[in-house]
Amino acid sequence: MFVVVYVSSGEHWKLKAQISWLKDIISTYVATFDDSKLFRLQLYKITKAGLIWAIK
Numbered sequence: 001m002f003v004v005v006y007v008s009s010g011e012h013w014k015l016k017a018q019i020s021w022l023k024d025i026i027s028t029y030v031a032t033f034d035d036s037k038l039f040r041l042q043l044y045k046i047t048k049a050g051l052i053w054a055i056k
Contacts, residue, residue, distance in 0.1 A: 005054045015056060025054050 003026065005015040015022070029052050038048040 001050045001052070003052045003054060005056075007056045015054060021056075022054060025052060 003022070005012050005022075007015055029050075035048075038050050041047045041049065
């Protein structure tokens, strides 16, 4: 699972400190989780990955 944070001002690193904001975004993702929407990569075996975009 990857969480990507972005803000147009370029200060993305500051968003990592906004724990309650990130918690809400991650909780929504978990509540609506759908395994069929994961990315599937064929490496040595099939690997699944999820991506959460946190944009402010």
